[in-house]
Amino acid sequence: MKILRSIFRRKVRAGLTIFGIAIGIFALVVMGSLAEKLNKLVTGGLEYYGTRITVQDAKSGMSFFGGTPIAVSKVDEIKKIEGVKSAYASVEILKDEVSSGMSFGMPPMIAGYDPASMKDDPSGSLKIATGKDIQEGDSGKAVLGTDMPKKLNAKVGDTIDLHSKKFEVIGVLEKTFSAPDSYIIVNLPDAQELFLKSLPSAFQSSVKKEDLATSISVLVKDGYNPSQVTKQINEKVKDVEALDPEEFKKQIANSVQIFNLIIYAVGLIALIVGSFSVINTMIMSVTERIREIGIKKAIGASNFRVLREFVLEAAVMGLLGGLIGLALGWGTVRIINFITAPSGQIIFLTTPRLAAGAVLFSTFLGAFAGLYPAWFASRLDPIRALRSE
Amino acid sequence: MSEVIIETKDLHKYYEIGKENAVKALQGVSLQIKKGEFIAVIGPSGSGKSTLMHIMGALDTATKGAVWLDGEEISKKKISGLYKIRGRKIGFIFQGYNLIPTLTALENVTLAVEYSGRRANGKKEAETILTEVGLGKRLNHKPNELSGGEQQRVAVARALVNNPAIVLADEPTGELDTQNSLEIIKLMKDLNKKAGQTFVIVTHNPEIAKMCPRIVKLRDGKIEG
Numbered sequence: 123m124k125i126l127r128s129i130f131r132r133k134v135r136a137g138l139t140i141f142g143i144a145i146g147i148f149a150l151v152v153m154g155s156l157a158e159k160l161n162k163l164v165t166g167g168l169e170y171y172g173t174r175i176t177v178q179d180a181k182s183g184m185s186f187f188g189g190t191p192i193a194v195s196k197v198d199e200i201k202k203i204e205g206v207k208s209a210y211a212s213v214e215i216l217k218d219e220v221s222s223g224m225s226f227g228m229p230p231m232i233a234g235y236d237p238a239s240m241k242d243d244p245s246g247s248l249k250i251a252t253g254k255d256i257q258e259g260d261s262g263k264a265v266l267g268t269d270m271p272k273k274l275n276a277k278v279g280d281t282i283d284l285h286s287k288k289f290e291v292i293g294v295l296e297k298t299f300s301a302p303d304s305y306i307i308v309n310l311p312d313a314q315e316l317f318l319k320s321l322p323s324a325f326q327s328s329v330k331k332e333d334l335a336t337s338i339s340v341l342v343k344d345g346y347n348p349s350q351v352t353k354q355i356n357e358k359v360k361d362v363e364a365l366d367p368e369e370f371k372k373q374i375a376n377s378v379q380i381f382n383l384i385i386y387a388v389g390l391i392a393l394i395v396g397s398f399s400v401i402n403t404m405i406m407s408v409t410e411r412i413r414e415i416g417i418k419k420a421i422g423a424s425n426f427r428v429l430r431e432f433v434l435e436a437a438v439m440g441l442l443g444g445l446i447g448l449a450l451g452w453g454t455v456r457i458i459n460f461i462t463a464p465s466g467q468i469i470f471l472t473t474p475r476l477a478a479g480a481v482l483f484s485t486f487l488g489a490f491a492g493l494y495p496a497w498f499a500s501r502l503d504p505i506r507a508l509r510s511e
Numbered sequence: 512m513s514e515v516i517i518e519t520k521d522l523h524k525y526y527e528i529g530k531e532n533a534v535k536a537l538q539g540v541s542l543q544i545k546k547g548e549f550i551a552v553i554g555p556s557g558s559g560k561s562t563l564m565h566i567m568g569a570l571d572t573a574t575k576g577a578v579w580l581d582g583e584e585i586s587k588k589k590i591s592g593l594y595k596i597r598g599r600k601i602g603f604i605f606q607g608y609n610l611i612p613t614l615t616a617l618e619n620v621t622l623a624v625e626y627s628g629r630r631a632n633g634k635k636e637a638e639t640i641l642t643e644v645g646l647g648k649r650l651n652h653k654p655n656e657l658s659g660g661e662q663q664r665v666a667v668a669r670a671l672v673n674n675p676a677i678v679l680a681d682e683p684t685g686e687l688d689t690q691n692s693l694e695i696i697k698l699m700k701d702l703n704k705k706a707g708q709t710f711v712i713v714t715h716n717p718e719i720a721k722m723c724p725r726i727v728k729l730r731d732g733k734i735e736g
Binding site for chain 1: 565568570571594597605609611612613618622626627669673
């Protein structure tokens with residue numbers, strides 16, 4: 123209470139300073155919420171992709187979707203390699219051959235899996251929100267990612283058209299905040315048929331439909347190093363390229379770090395500006411209270427004690443600014459999320475660690491900004507200080 | 512013969528102004544003050560009264576000479592460590608009351624206990640002493656809600672709360688009217704009689720000086736007579 127009274131003896135000035143910090147923390151919280159959301163998405167993606175080796179045709183290069191088909195028969199060859207728990211083929215092709223106009227996020231994909239082989243991969247299986255999942259032997263049936271009913275204007279029971287073939291929608295997936303949200307999942311043979319039709323006609327006659335896949339997913343047994351298994355696949359299976367999940371993880375981690383750095387740097391700049399106003403306010407405060415500092419020293423306050431009192435005052439200003447900034451930022455994030463939620467775009471996530479971090483940071487920044495003025499105050503000569511008006 | 516509470520020996524204090532000129536504020540002041548004395552230090556301005564009080568009060572150090580306070584030679588101590596002596600052994604009363612404006616009367620007095628480093632119930636002690644100086648009903652008033660006389664009573668309470676070896680008062684009535692001046696001096700005299708508290712009052716007011724049993728006259732940095 124004493125500290126608050128001391129701070130607010132100049133109400134407007136203290137208020138403006140605290141508001142300056144609050145704006146900085148506001149920026150940090152909003153930008154940080156964006157980063158936290160992205161981090162969560164990426165972490166989810168890493169769990170999914172980081173545990174499996176993706177095998178493509180050697181001619182496919184690094185592209186994840188489409189490219190040259192890989193033979194389903196390679197699955198059996200891969201399964202023989204030590205450390206491989208299971209492997210299954212899948213087909214992932216673009217729903218529309220030419221994407222129309224600009225779009226934010228992933229383009230709609232048709233994904234074909236064999237429901238039987240998916241049983242070995244619980245982490246890869248997607249949860250059904252409404253309707254039911256594709257069963258073994260199903261044909262002409264489709265399960266939609268959570269964003270697709272709106273995009274295709276279709277619901278469970280409706281019929282949709284994929285590459286001129288009719289499919290009945292039998293279910294919708296739960297939201298994953300990642301690629302599967304714009305998937306249309308069909309049974310593997312259906313996807314193979316669509317894939318075959320999309321290939322150049324000269325090529326169509328030379329391949330068997332049942333042998334077509336865009337990639338093979340490989341799960342590694344516990345205790346085996348995915349990088350080692352990847353190397354084994356590349357050495358022992360001809361004409362394929364296995365992508366090391368560790369490499370994938372590293373690439374993602376790098377780009378996320380850069381993104382985080384940019385976002386936090388913006389918030390940080392706002393805060394540094396705020397902290398300068400703390401320095402300014404504290405210097406003015408010390409100058410006005412020189413006599414008071416003299417009194418305190420005369421009645422027994424040590425230099426350290428005076429330093430501590432002023433640093434504490436600056437820290438409390440930082441804390442107040444931090445709390446106000448957090449409240450403003452959190453409120454704004456909630457409002458934006460509320461507005462964008464119906465369109466399926468949740469772009470902010472205020473985590474407890476972000477909230478606590480922001481407030482702690484502003485408190486420390488306040489204390490740090492108060493250090494110089496406080497040091498100046500603590501070094502004052504008590505006699506001169508007492509004589510000042 | 513009661514014990515000596517403070518003693519100065521051949522105290523010199525020079526202030527340097529520029530390279531060649533020095534102001535000789537004190538030129539060999541030797542003084543003994545015994546426990547329980549009530550003493551006035553008088554003299555014209557520039558005579559060295561305040562300088563003497565600052566050195567006796569461990570706010571400043573002498574250029575030459577020695578000061579003993581309560582048996583301890585404080586002139587040998589480093590200036591950075593003198594705050595402990597100020598907090599525990601000395602009580603200051605200033606001309607302009609010098610209270611902290613944002614704190615209540617009670618908090619102003621409690622602060623002195625906190626700074627002294629004593630492990631004590633500062634609030635309780637402050638309350639007791641404020642009641643003793645007649646401010647029992649004004650504990651939670653801030654300085655701007657108190658009259659000049661009341662503010663100076665708070666300052667007296669603050670000076671006494673740590674039961675110091677000596678109370679140094681620098682023109683304690685300088686900003687008070689005659690009535691309040693007399694009351695403050697009377698209060699200090701009562702405390703001197705009741706508790707045996709030693710008081711040194713720096714003043715240029717002859718009326719105040721007359722009320723003190725012992726008077727020390729300073730002129731040009733030396734004790735007269």
